Amino acid sequence: MRILKKLLTMLGTVLLLSFLSFLAFQVIPGDAAQVQLGTNATPEALEALREEMGLTDSVPVRFGRWLAAAAQGDFGNSTRYRMPVTELLARMMPNTLWLAVISLVLIMALALPLGLLCARWEGSLFDRAFTWMNQIFMAVPSFFLGMLISFFLGIGLKLFVPGRAVSWENDPIGCLRYLFFPALAIAIPKAAMTVRFLRNSLIGEKRTDYVRTARGKGMSENRILLTQMLPNALIPVVTFLGVIAAEVLAGSIVVEQVFGVSGLGRLLVVSISNRDYNVVQAIILYIGIAVVFVNLLVDLLYRKLDPRVRDEAE
Amino acid sequence: MKKIMTRMLLLAAILTALTGCSGGTGEKKEEDTSKGGSVVVGITQDLDSLDPHKAVAAGTKEVLYNIFEGLVKPDKDGNLVPAVAESYEVAPDGMTYAFVLRQGVVFHNGKTVTAEDVVYSLKRSAGLLETSDPEVQVVAALSVISTIESSENEDGKEIVTIKLKEPNTELTGYLTCSIIPCDYKEQATKPVGTGPFVFTSYEPMESIVITRNEKYYGDKAHLESVTFSISESSDAAFVELLAGNIDIFPYLTEDQAAQLKGQYTIEIGDMSLVQGLFLNNAAAPFDNLLVRQAMCYAVDRQAILDMLSGGHGSIIGSGMYASFGAYYDASLAQKYPYDTEKAKALLAEAGYKDGFTFTIQVPSNYTYHVSTAQVIADQLRKVGITAKIQQIEWAAWLSDVYSAHNFEATIIGLDSQLAPSDILKYYIAGSPKNFINYAEDETFNATYQEALKTVDAKKKKELYKKLQANLADNAASVFLQSPALLVAVNPKLGGYTFYPVYVQDMASVYYK
Numbered sequence: 160m161r162i163l164k165k166l167l168t169m170l171g172t173v174l175l176l177s178f179l180s181f182l183a184f185q186v187i188p189g190d191a192a193q194v195q196l197g198t199n200a201t202p203e204a205l206e207a208l209r210e211e212m213g214l215t216d217s218v219p220v221r222f223g224r225w226l227a228a229a230a231q232g233d234f235g236n237s238t239r240y241r242m243p244v245t246e247l248l249a250r251m252m253p254n255t256l257w258l259a260v261i262s263l264v265l266i267m268a269l270a271l272p273l274g275l276l277c278a279r280w281e282g283s284l285f286d287r288a289f290t291w292m293n294q295i296f297m298a299v300p301s302f303f304l305g306m307l308i309s310f311f312l313g314i315g316l317k318l319f320v321p322g323r324a325v326s327w328e329n330d331p332i333g334c335l336r337y338l339f340f341p342a343l344a345i346a347i348p349k350a351a352m353t354v355r356f357l358r359n360s361l362i363g364e365k366r367t368d369y370v371r372t373a374r375g376k377g378m379s380e381n382r383i384l385l386t387q388m389l390p391n392a393l394i395p396v397v398t399f400l401g402v403i404a405a406e407v408l409a410g411s412i413v414v415e416q417v418f419g420v421s422g423l424g425r426l427l428v429v430s431i432s433n434r435d436y437n438v439v440q441a442i443i444l445y446i447g448i449a450v451v452f453v454n455l456l457v458d459l460l461y462r463k464l465d466p467r468v469r470d471e472a473e
Numbered sequence: 474m475k476k477i478m479t480r481m482l483l484l485a486a487i488l489t490a491l492t493g494c495s496g497g498t499g500e501k502k503e504e505d506t507s508k509g510g511s512v513v514v515g516i517t518q519d520l521d522s523l524d525p526h527k528a529v530a531a532g533t534k535e536v537l538y539n540i541f542e543g544l545v546k547p548d549k550d551g552n553l554v555p556a557v558a559e560s561y562e563v564a565p566d567g568m569t570y571a572f573v574l575r576q577g578v579v580f581h582n583g584k585t586v587t588a589e590d591v592v593y594s595l596k597r598s599a600g601l602l603e604t605s606d607p608e609v610q611v612v613a614a615l616s617v618i619s620t621i622e623s624s625e626n627e628d629g630k631e632i633v634t635i636k637l638k639e640p641n642t643e644l645t646g647y648l649t650c651s652i653i654p655c656d657y658k659e660q661a662t663k664p665v666g667t668g669p670f671v672f673t674s675y676e677p678m679e680s681i682v683i684t685r686n687e688k689y690y691g692d693k694a695h696l697e698s699v700t701f702s703i704s705e706s707s708d709a710a711f712v713e714l715l716a717g718n719i720d721i722f723p724y725l726t727e728d729q730a731a732q733l734k735g736q737y738t739i740e741i742g743d744m745s746l747v748q749g750l751f752l753n754n755a756a757a758p759f760d761n762l763l764v765r766q767a768m769c770y771a772v773d774r775q776a777i778l779d780m781l782s783g784g785h786g787s788i789i790g791s792g793m794y795a796s797f798g799a800y801y802d803a804s805l806a807q808k809y810p811y812d813t814e815k816a817k818a819l820l821a822e823a824g825y826k827d828g829f830t831f832t833i834q835v836p837s838n839y840t841y842h843v844s845t846a847q848v849i850a851d852q853l854r855k856v857g858i859t860a861k862i863q864q865i866e867w868a869a870w871l872s873d874v875y876s877a878h879n880f881e882a883t884i885i886g887l888d889s890q891l892a893p894s895d896i897l898k899y900y901i902a903g904s905p906k907n908f909i910n911y912a913e914d915e916t917f918n919a920t921y922q923e924a925l926k927t928v929d930a931k932k933k934k935e936l937y938k939k940l941q942a943n944l945a946d947n948a949a950s951v952f953l954q955s956p957a958l959l960v961a962v963n964p965k966l967g968g969y970t971f972y973p974v975y976v977q978d979m980a981s982v983y984y985k
Binding site for chain 2: 201211321322429
């Protein structure tokens with residue numbers, strides 16, 4: 160019952176989001192017909208093309224039409240690329256999804272051990288040095304980090320060729336290898352935040368009674384940290400990771416641009432400037448669903464991890 | 474004796490040097506062109522359509538130039554040379570054009586080009602087909618066509634005859650419009666033309682690949698294949714250049730060119746554009762001739778060239794550039810020399826003693842125009858004018874500035890077909906292309922129509938010079954320059970050629 164209610168709310172959120180993004184295009188100047196015809200446009204030609212593109216109807220009619228088709232899985236054609244939106248998205252999807260997966264794995268792989276180490280030796284030189292460095296990494300925006308990575312690892316050390324993204328269809332291994340570098344640019348600032356979060360959460364646990372009891376019973380510090388403190392400390396971290404996962408799944412718009420990855424983020428930017436409504440609507444819908452879905456997942460996971468939440472609900 | 478010996482030695486030395494030289498280059502030249510190979514060309518704009526009649530962006534046309542041809546096509550000197558047509562004749566009254574088609578020209582799908590295809594292609598571009606596709610760009614200049622017919626001459630060659638409603642001696646300049654097969658439906662996804670390269674594949678946002686047309690009727694391309702790789706921006710392309718995975722990149726900034734020296738050969742050409750600070754002649758304060766003239770005096774064009782293109786580029790003073798040869802009036806470039814005192818005096822006379830404030834709207838995707846706006850804003854400050862720069866999206870520029878004329882000033886580059894009437898079409902009163910609302914002088918329209926009809930070459934040149942002088946006298950806008958085109962070319966490549974229109978001809982490029 161609770162799940163059903165949750166699903167209904169999710170549906171409402173996604174619908175509202177779609178409508179708002181549809182509306183946004185009414186506010187900004189320019190339309191698909193204008194972009195297509197460019198400087199050669201005559202008023203008559205523009206009118207004819209608008210008619211054909213179905214841009215002459217009112218906003219509610221057009222939104223209704225889009226919604227009805229989308230509900231049946233028909234997202235229309237891209238006006239710019241002249242192919243079905245689903246086909247276009249299917250081409251870009253693997254890049255964005257793999258980028259998200261690699262980024263998330265990297266975030267965990269970096270944040271978990273570092274967070275534990277910092278908390279274990281709280282106040283040590285390592286902890287202090289790392290906390291200080293963390294501040295810097297958190298502050299560096301991903302796109303700038305991306306440029307640094309391109310420059311030093313790509314052009315300097317020649318570990319990869321910047322801008323020459325490998326397509327998933329031709330060469331899956333090459334594609335993943337290339338995506339490792341943009342994923343690094345996404346992961347480092349987010350990992351830095353997660354380390355800080357995890358460290359503080361762990362240190363908070365250190366002062367609790369159950370840890371003192373465990374210590375009194377002669378448990379080793381390492382065991383206390385891993386078996387007693389970590390499961391408790393992870394609860395807030397999971398929420399935080401959920402937010403990050405949603406963000407990464409939504410397509411790393413800026414980083415995709417820097418590394419020339421043809422993913423959903425880059426497609427979204429291009430489609431907005433081309434006023435390619437169908438593509439934008441479909442991507443927004445995907446992002447909306449991804450975010451809402453991750454939230455639901457976190458919610459469920461939360462209950463699994465924290466019995467208190469579970470009891471409350473029941 | 475000794476003298477003779479020395480002389481003979483000298484002679485021998487010279488002879489070997491000479492033969493060595495000529496032998497070397499001769500051999501090299503023969504080897505040059507047959508090496509084949511493939512190159513990667515960086516472009517920064519995704520293609521807006523693969524159908525040549527639907528494409529509008531200059532960035533698309535420069536790529537499609539390799540796949541498609543018209544009845545005629547431009548050569549590097551700005552002449553129109555026969556392509557799908559073998560020869561043509563313009564009736565002395567400028568009312569009839571007759572094109573003899575070249576025999577044995579084959580489309581990339583194997584179909585032989587017939588008069589039917591030519592008639593279809595021309596009608597499609599002129600908007601004369603019965604069922605029209607609204608996405609097709611109707612070439613306004615072709616609207617003078619009344620009928621297009623095909624026939625056969627005594628040698629059995631096909632002839633396409635174009636009859637006009639009114640005399641026009643410049644139509645050939647627009648007949649570079651691509652010839653496509655009449656019964657082919659997949660032009661927008663798998664384009665088919667007659668050019669030296671065949672379309673192979675296209676990946677949105679990634680690349681377009683073309684391969685050599687082995688059945689091309691003329692000189693075949695040297696390269697086996699060319700990949701146009703789409704970069705997100707010129708900065709991203711620059712990183713790829715540094716990494717060495719682009720062979721040719723045509724839109725470098727001066728700074729980038731300087732950094733690439735050594736790694737690449739930098740070729741310098743001309744963009745063949747009228748770049749200008751275009752002023753809305755209907756909006757205050759630019760509805761005042763004195764203010765527009767003051768603006769012209771207040772802008773230091775040479776400084777713009779020096780700052781943005783290392784001094785390259787050619788200054789213009791009216792709405793035409795040097796590629797138009799005999800039609801172009803070079804003297805107008807000096808009409809408004811940089812003179813802040815004169816500018817201030819004109820402003821005072823116009824009632825703007827303390828200057829004024831206005832906004833330059835500039836499309837943010839054209840970094841060169843944005844940089845130009847910044848330089849100009851700085852220069853105008855010296856005469857008390859404050860220019861605010863507002864960067865807008867291309868779609869917004871098209872709708873607000875170009876269509877709705879809702880702007881004060883903008884910076885853009887205007888391109889053109891190889892017909893002088895095409896580059897001056899932006900100033901005809903009442904035309905939707907007249908985005909600056911130029912209407913200072915009624916004589917412009919009349920002279921323009923007269924020039925179109927004039928058959929006499931000398932008279933025609935005079936009329937076009939008169940039109941340019943008209944724009945300059947009335948300070949229609951601040952005409953700046955035809956900017957330099959800085960191209961990075963892999964030093965192993967030869968044959969990169971500049972054209973007076975905006976194209977990337979890959980057929981002439983070869984590995985040395």
